[in-house]
Amino acid sequence: MEPVFEFPLDLDKRGRESLAQRLHQRLRAAIVEKRLPPGARLPSTRRVAEAYGLARNTVIAAYDLLMAEGFIVTRPGASAQVADLGLGRRLAGRRRPPRLIAAPALEWRRAEPSETNATDAAGARLPASQGFALGVPDHRWFPTDIWRRLLLRGASISLPDSFGYPPAEGRPSLRAAIAQHVASTRAVVCAERDVVVTCGAQQAFDLLARVLVKRGHTKVAIENPGYPPLRSALRAAGAQLVPIPVDDEGLVVDSLPADVRIVCVTPSHQFPTGVAMSLARRRALLEFARRNAAVIIEDDYDGEFRYGTQPLDALQTLDREAKVVYVGTFSKSMFPSLRLGYVVAPAWLIAALSATKQAADNGGNTAVQETLARFILDGHLARYARAMRKRYASRRDTLLAAIESELDDWLIAVPPSAGIHLYARYRDRRQAKRIATLAAQYAHGAQPVSDFLVQRESSIGDGIAFGFGALDELEIKRSIRALARALKRGH
Known part of the structure; x- marks a missing residue:
């Protein structure tokens, strides 16, 4: 289940406080620390109860305590919202500037553009089909x-x-x-x-x-x-x-x-x-x-x-x-x-x-x-991001399974915990050039991680990066299968 709140919510059941008091304390701390900023809509009591295995009356009691203290406000027919308590002004004084940069340097001299790797993520031109290019999202479901x-x-x-x-x-x-x-x-x-x-x-x-x-x-x-x-x-x-x-x-x-x-x-x-x-x-x-x-x-x-x-x-x-x-x-x-x-x-x-x-x-x-x-x-961005997160998660899982089943002799996929690309290490570095050459042909857009190294002699980043933002599950399977067949033909 996706998290209801985008931060850890520890409801340790040990101690003297009731669950309602613990939930109230954790949410109040999140509001004070501005993890729940002024104007943020709180999820429904039913959704919180289901997500954390609580009785709905427990969540209602915690919300009522927050409302009584003025931390949240409610309106008929609308979600509860975090009140504006002016906490940001009080918190701002706690942070002090670092010693080094009390007066930032403002040297804006014109410089020649530095050389960059011709990467998809850096803006290299690609054909109409983005393939496995890094950093390319899927806009087909955008509202x-x-x-x-x-x-x-x-x-x-x-x-x-x-x-x-x-x-x-x-x-x-x-x-x-x-x-x-x-x-x-x-x-x-x-x-x-x-x-x-x-x-x-x-x-x-x-x-x-x-x-x-x-x-x-x-x-x-x-x-x-x-x-x-x-x-x-x-x-x-x-x-x-x-x-x-x-x-x-x-x-x-x-x-x-x-x-x-x-x-x-x-x-x-x-x-x-x-x-x-x-x-x-x-x-x-x-x-x-x-x-x-x-x-x-x-x-x-x-x-x-x-x-x-x-x-x-x-x-x-x-x-x-x-x-x-x-x-x-x-x-x-x-x-x-x-x-x-x-x-x-x-x-x-x-x-x-x-x-x-x-x-x-x-x-x-x-x-x-x-x-x-x-x-x-x-709320349109939050809804769209949630929907796309599910789509990308499915593509991530499809790509991981395809690499494991089709390319296991050559690559070891590293499951990413975020984002729209993943990295697969070479099993045998001696085959790196051959795998990268065939990947460019059969898994268009996929890129050797060595392209992103500053020091080319480094052994870090021995593998291929595959973007999965622009391809659906069927396209991913077809491309990885084609790459596997090409690699097998070389045996």
């Missing part, structure tokens, strides 16, 4: 009628002030909607003022590189293998890149040099190996940042699509030192051409990001931002 209606409405709402320059950091309505979205789906602690809207995740990387990197001096740790467009933005800003290996628990924190000042990670679904960073590694990375006055850039590019009932908290959620900058995008949860992403940043960084954003593009499309805000607040 285009709803989007079209909201787009017309968004244009009319924004018409009076759409002739001027929009706020560089994004429309207030969209910033508030994003804050609610990431709080409810990823337990990210933030408010409207902490959000800067960007033109996709790539602009977010570019802005952060311009603001945080001191040309020729700042050492930035990147995952190896990792995401090429992120490396491009960092190189253009003059960063000294330090490749750090990745294993089955994510970034190897023990390999980080003490003089690294920025660490870039994809902890929820490492790109491209697909592993999730373990809780121990997450805590170790936060401790490294605290001890060495470093900043962490957390790229959560497809965190909405998680499989299993126990989601891992984002690094930003665990952060208590204002060290983590959280980057998200709607390219995977909606569609890439929307070109909207966001940065959730600590208070010490917001002003510099807004100024840099204003220098880059001075705002954005008012009507589209208003439309997306309404799409989120009306």
Whole structure:
């Protein structure tokens, strides 16, 4: 069963308190910590009772206690909602800026574009059929009628002030909607003022590189293998890149040099190996940042699509030192051409990001931002993401089964806990070139993980990455079967 709340809810039945009191305490703590942000709709008492094996009267009693204390409000015929208690203003004072970057560097010199691997995820041109390309979502079930209606409405709402320059950091309505979205789906602690809207995740990387990197001096740790467009933005800003290996628990924190000042990670679904960073590694990375006055850039590019009932908290959620900058995008949860992403940043960084954003593009499309805000607040994004999560889960399972049954002699699939691609290791590295060549022909879009390495001599990432966002189950089976037949013919 999918989790009702997107955070762990421990209802340990030991102790003196009743179950209603425990549920009330856990939900109240989630509201205070803004895991349940103001305006968030609570699930029905019946749904909570079924999900956690409780009597419905127990859930009703917990909700009544929250309502009596003013933490939630109810209206006839509508779901209970979290009340706005102004908690974000009181929590904001707890976070202090890191020692290193009290005054962010603003060196915006023009730089030659750095070389990137010609990857599908980085924007390489593909034929009409996307195949197993990485990072390609399926838009066939997107609610285009709803989007079209909201787009017309968004244009009319924004018409009076759409002739001027929009706020560089994004429309207030969209910033508030994003804050609610990431709080409810990823337990990210933030408010409207902490959000800067960007033109996709790539602009977010570019802005952060311009603001945080001191040309020729700042050492930035990147995952190896990792995401090429992120490396491009960092190189253009003059960063000294330090490749750090990745294993089955994510970034190897023990390999980080003490003089690294920025660490870039994809902890929820490492790109491209697909592993999730373990809780121990997450805590170790936060401790490294605290001890060495470093900043962490957390790229959560497809965190909405998680499989299993126990989601891992984002690094930003665990952060208590204002060290983590959280980057998200709607390219995977909606569609890439929307070109909207966001940065959730600590208070010490917001002003510099807004100024840099204003220098880059001075705002954005008012009507589209208003439309997306309404799409989120009306619950359409959450419903669409839930529906697509089920579809992608089925495709993930189909691909895992197909690799196990058809390609077991050559590949070992690593089941991903999130996202829309998976990684399969070579059983015999000596066959790597042959397998990759045939995969390019029979499993179009699938890509050798070695393409994403900074240091080609590294043995990390020996395998193939398969995207499963753009293919249905039948297409997956056919392609993997064809690849298996081609490999067998070579024996």
